Amino acid sequence: MADTLRQTILSKIGEVLEGVSGVEKVEIERSTPVDIDTIPFATCFVYSGPEERATDDRSTIGFETFDWTVVIEVWVRNDDCETLLGAIHKAMFNNYSFGGYALNSKRKAVTMELLDVSKELKAMVVQYSVLYRHLNGQPDKLS
Numbered sequence: 001m002a003d004t005l006r007q008t009i010l011s012k013i014g015e016v017l018e019g020v021s022g023v024e025k026v027e028i029e030r031s032t033p034v035d036i037d038t039i040p041f042a043t044c045f046v047y048s049g050p051e052e053r054a055t056d057d058r059s060t061i062g063f064e065t066f067d068w069t070v071v072i073e074v075w076v077r078n079d080d081c082e083t084l085l086g087a088i089h090k091a092m093f094n095n096y097s098f099g100g101y102a103l104n105s106k107r108k109a110v111t112m113e114l115l116d117v118s119k120e121l122k123a124m125v126v127q128y129s130v131l132y133r134h135l136n137g138q139p140d141k142l143s
Contacts, residue, residue, distance in 0.1 A: 004139045005101055005132055006068065010046055012098035013070060013128075017044045020091045022084050023074075034075075036116060042084055045073040054131060065133040069108070071125060078120035081112060085124055092128065101142065102132040 010028050017026045024040035029047060049069030076084055089107060096105045108127040115121040135141040 005134050005142060006048065006139065009098050009101050009130060009132060010048065010070070012095070012101060013046050013072070013092075014044075016091050016095045016098070017046070017072070017088065020084070020087045022080065022087060036119070036121065039075065041121070042074055042076040042080060044088075045075075047071045047073065049127070062136055063133045064136055065103070065131065068130045068132065070105075070128045070130050072128065074124040074126065075115060076122055076124065078122055081122055081124055085110060085126070088126065098130075102130050105130045 014026045014028050017023055023042050023044055025043040027043070027045050030045050034043075047070070049071045051066050051068040054065040054067045072088070074084065074088065092105065092107065097103065098105070105128050108129045110127070111125045113123045113125060115123050135143065
């Protein structure tokens with residue numbers, strides 16, 4: 001397991017995406033520029049988004065529960081968007097707990113954006129809500 005449950009969950013999401021047909025590359029928390037001329041398509045970039053304590057706190061005594069937004073940015077050729085979105089949705093739905101590290105996850109939103117008109121490249125920004133918990137004050141301990 002990585003240093004924290006959040007890191008482990010991001011890694012598990014990467015593994016799920018690597019198994020999706022049509023996804024050529026997955027990167028977690030990329031912080032450097034991307035060369036649009038050499039990157040393989042489709043590429044998924046997974047980023048940690050905002051988090052807040054879950055209002056539907058399913059935790060029991062001794063646990064903290066959080067609702068965390070994870071953003072998957074998918075760079076695709078223009079004609080691949082809907083098919084690939086469906087495949088990603090299916091794979092993520094079938095792995096909603098990421099090996100038991102999350103309580104639940106669900107797709108919140110998707111936005112289609114244009115990357116480069118001349119090359120017919122688009123980006124899909126897919127937001128997931130990930131509900132997870134850890135022991136009080138111990139973000140690296142599931143139980």
